[in-house]
Amino acid sequence: MTTYLESERLTLRPFAATEADLLIELDSDPAVMRYLTGGAPTPPEEVRDLAVPSILAGYERWDHDLGLFAAHEKDGGMFVGWFCLRPLRSGPREEAELGYRLHQAAWGRGYATEVSQALLAKGFTELGMRMVWAETMIVNLPSRNVMEKLGMTLAESIPTPDDMMKVEGSEHGGVRYEITKEQWERRQA
Ligand SMILES: CC(C)(COP(=O)(O)OP(=O)(O)OC[C@H]1O[C@@H](n2cnc3c(N)ncnc32)[C@H](O)[C@@H]1OP(=O)(O)O)[C@@H](O)C(=O)NCCC(=O)NCCS
Numbered sequence: 640m641t642t643y644l645e646s647e648r649l650t651l652r653p654f655a656a657t658e659a660d661l662l663i664e665l666d667s668d669p670a671v672m673r674y675l676t677g678g679a680p681t682p683p684e685e686v687r688d689l690a691v692p693s694i695l696a697g698y699e700r701w702d703h704d705l706g707l708f709a710a711h712e713k714d715g716g717m718f719v720g721w722f723c724l725r726p727l728r729s730g731p732r733e734e735a736e737l738g739y740r741l742h743q744a745a746w747g748r749g750y751a752t753e754v755s756q757a758l759l760a761k762g763f764t765e766l767g768m769r770m771v772w773a774e775t776m777i778v779n780l781p782s783r784n785v786m787e788k789l790g791m792t793l794a795e796s797i798p799t800p801d802d803m804m805k806v807e808g809s810e811h812g813g814v815r816y817e818i819t820k821e822q823w824e825r826r827q828a
Contacts, residue, residue, distance in 0.1 A: 643708045646757040649750060651708040651722060654694050659687045661709065661718050670743050674779040677806040697725060704766055705735060710754060719745040724758045724771070733769035735762060739785070751785045759789060763820045772817045778808030783816075790826045791816035 644651040654661070663686045665671060669678035681690070697706040707723035720741035726732050737758060739751045762768035774797060775782040794817040799809040 641703075643703075644754075644757055644761055645713070646753045648713055649710050649719065649754055650713055651710050651754065651758075653698055653703070653706070654691065654709050654721075656691060656695060658709065659683075659691045662686045662690060662721070665720055665740060665742060668743055671740060674776045674782070674806060674808070675740075676803075700728075701725065701732070705732075707738075710741070710750070718742075719750060722751075722754050722758060724762055724766075731769075733767055735768055735771055737771050737773045737789075739782075746781070751781075752788045755785060755789050759818065759823055763823045768820060770817055770819045771823075772815055774813055774815045776803075776806070776808055776813050777811040783814065786816040789818065790822065791818040792822070 663683045666681035672678050694707045705725045710719050723738040724735050726735045773786050794815045797813040797815050
């Protein structure tokens, strides 16, 4: 199995077509889905028929350089969730969105920060990224903390998407954070 990226404690690799169950289980925890759907699980058929084919198509579209990848612990191999670094379908390839979703058992151990730091380094040094952004709800403090620890800066407030209006805290809206290649390089110096 190809390794996309290694951080200190985790390995990222592409999802296989046969691994829908990993995503179905991850999305079945109401705590994981709290700020995404209000706690509702993603229907298994939606994962199998839409999410997995779209993830696999992304690998082809971006020549296996960008996309959404499975994260496993190096020690023992446990699946802990996913990370993504991917442009908008119709957007410039030099600007990508960072995202993450982890099993509750893996929270609070610095995993999201560790892997995201490694993804930014890969993006800016190997993949020709000019800017990386991330979006979340104002009330999703763990996610915002990761963005801030990465040195991303608050770029703008964004409206809550229509399909998230029933999610707790949606009335406060969302936030978009960004980091440019220059900002990232200054932090490394
Ligand atoms: C967001 C998420 C990926 C963070 O993963 P993680 O590995 O626990 O993140 P880290 O440990 O690297 O950092 C989280 C930070 O938020 C802090 N934090 C956690 N819960 C918090 C809370 N309720 N309020 C304030 N800060 C909080 C942690 O203390 C940590 O900061 P620290 O290192 O300064 O102590 C994880 O919570 C998750 O998967 N949530 C569900 C899915 C989700 O919401 N994804 C993001 C959608 S935009």
